[in-house]
Amino acid sequence: MLDVSKEEIIKQISQNEDVIFVGGTSEYIQGIKNELNDIDISVKNTEFLNKFGYVHKNFNNSLYGLSGNRGFIKTKNFIIDIFIDDKRPNYIIINGKKCETLDSMIELREKTLEYDLIKDDFFKKKNYNNLIRLKKWKQLQQ
Numbered sequence: 001m002l003d004v005s006k007e008e009i010i011k012q013i014s015q016n017e018d019v020i021f022v023g024g025t026s027e028y029i030q031g032i033k034n035e036l037n038d039i040d041i042s043v044k045n046t047e048f049l050n051k052f053g054y055v056h057k058n059f060n061n062s063l064y065g066l067s068g069n070r071g072f073i074k075t076k077n078f079i080i081d082i083f084i085d086d087k088r089p090n091y092i093i094i095n096g097k098k099c100e101t102l103d104s105m106i107e108l109r110e111k112t113l114e115y116d117l118i119k120d121d122f123f124k125k126k127n128y129n130n131l132i133r134l135k136k137w138k139q140l141q142q
Contacts, residue, residue: 006036006078009052013080014097018043022089023081026099032137038079042100044086046071052080102141106134 004012010029013019020026023040027033046055053073071082090104109131113124 004075006039009039009075009080010097013039013041013049013052016043016048017098018045018048020088020091020098020100022083022100023105026105027134029094029097029099030102032102032134038081040081040083042083042085042089044084044088046082046084049073049080049082055082057084102134102138106131106138109134 010021010025014021020042021029021040022042024033024037025040028036043049046057049055049071053075055071055073057069057071059069069084071084073080073082089100089108091098092101093099109127112127113131
């Protein structure tokens with residue numbers, strides 16, 4: 001299992017132009033969050049990720065991804081959470097890294113709540129709290 005820091009993985013993964021950092025990782029890179037639990041990325045193709053570990057793939061029609069096609073890589077200390085999508089979130093470039101925009105993150109959470117895509121109360125509340133935090137951050141930036 002890979003034993004590298006999250007920051008080193010972000011640096012290495014960002015070298016691939018297909019990668020867009022999404023969710024909590026995008027927030028972390030943009031300074032919205034101070035902590036990084038796992039690494040969230042959106043890609044069209046996962047082949048280049050094999051050098052970081054085995055890519056476990058599945059379909060999950062819930063919570064965040066745009067297509068439901070998901071994957072993850074388990075490292076020694078954290079997970080690389082992979083959203084495999086042809087449709088890409090809007091992004092901005094921060095220090096050479098493509099990061100999902102704040103508006104894109106807000107829109108995805110609003111749609112997820114609006115269409116009641118989350119059946120688990122814990123994740124529904126988490127999504128709602130994330131939405132409120134992102135909206136407050138946006139207001140502070142204006």
